[in-house]
Amino acid sequence: MSLLGSVLLAGCHTSTPAAQTGATTASPATSSRPATAHTAVTGPGLTAAQRLTALADTISATPADGTTGLPYTYLHIQSWTRATNAITRTDLRQWRRNTDGSGQETTRRLPDLPGLDHQPARDDRTLLTQASETTTQHPPGSLHPYLTEPLPADASALAGALAPLQLAAEPAYPRMLTNGVAALASNQYLNRDQRAKSLRVLATVPGITYRGQTTDLAGRVGLTFTVSADGSTSQLLVDPGSGEILAAHERLTGSRPGLFSYFLILERGHTAHAGVATKP
Numbered sequence: 001m002s003l004l005g006s007v008l009l010a011g012c013h014t015s016t017p018a019a020q021t022g023a024t025t026a027s028p029a030t031s032s033r034p035a036t037a038h039t040a041v042t043g044p045g046l047t048a049a050q051r052l053t054a055l056a057d058t059i060s061a062t063p064a065d066g067t068t069g070l071p072y073t074y075l076h077i078q079s080w081t082r083a084t085n086a087i088t089r090t091d092l093r094q095w096r097r098n099t100d101g102s103g104q105e106t107t108r109r110l111p112d113l114p115g116l117d118h119q120p121a122r123d124d125r126t127l128l129t130q131a132s133e134t135t136t137q138h139p140p141g142s143l144h145p146y147l148t149e150p151l152p153a154d155a156s157a158l159a160g161a162l163a164p165l166q167l168a169a170e171p172a173y174p175r176m177l178t179n180g181v182a183a184l185a186s187n188q189y190l191n192r193d194q195r196a197k198s199l200r201v202l203a204t205v206p207g208i209t210y211r212g213q214t215t216d217l218a219g220r221v222g223l224t225f226t227v228s229a230d231g232s233t234s235q236l237l238v239d240p241g242s243g244e245i246l247a248a249h250e251r252l253t254g255s256r257p258g259l260f261s262y263f264l265i266l267e268r269g270h271t272a273h274a275g276v277a278t279k280p
Contacts, residue, residue: 047210048209055243059243060242064189070270074093075187078090080124080259080261085114091108102140102142103138104275118258151194174207205227209226211224213240234250237249247262247265249263
């Protein structure tokens, strides 16, 4: 399994979908939508589900949506994830060749921090850029998307692929579905239509709430949605223009409380060559 797959499985804390086997670079695009569309998802008086549905209806395309014909899917994430008694800190860039699952991963790691309650900080990001770099080449068949393409045709089918519908009455189901959406966005490129479907899946999560606009460690402002279930609180930061998930944060509140995972999805898109992190 690739390092990205290992990191994301550690951070999801949920069942792996049965369909699972594992960015030109685009930062979350600025929105060109009219002000009325922005108000539709940030104004007062709407439930979280209504905001997510309105957002799905109005999200804009990103520059990377026009590069899906390039052979490599590119992803850059930074993660803080719980190990047994420590927090790992990783910067990861992955290039996955879409036709055969070959590719390349470049990683930077900081020493693990003992304890389970570390709060990810901007200083960590600076230190990650200074850490030594390791590059791994993966042969064909080594790197896999989170869900097999093409993704299910509608939001209800996508929800079923991310979390088994027969578990919908279980206390853990809201957490499983929320973290499934986060893992999907963290592991493969989602075009505009797929992002909209993912937002509609989030709109169906029982107990999801809207917590206003907040800023992640990379300084990006997004809409914050929170789900508390089964001894954890998961929080997703969503770009109000593109509908991309910018960050995902989960903390546990049970017998071993503290940080479980924090992800920054910094870049995603497509490139012509492995190892290239800018538009070819």
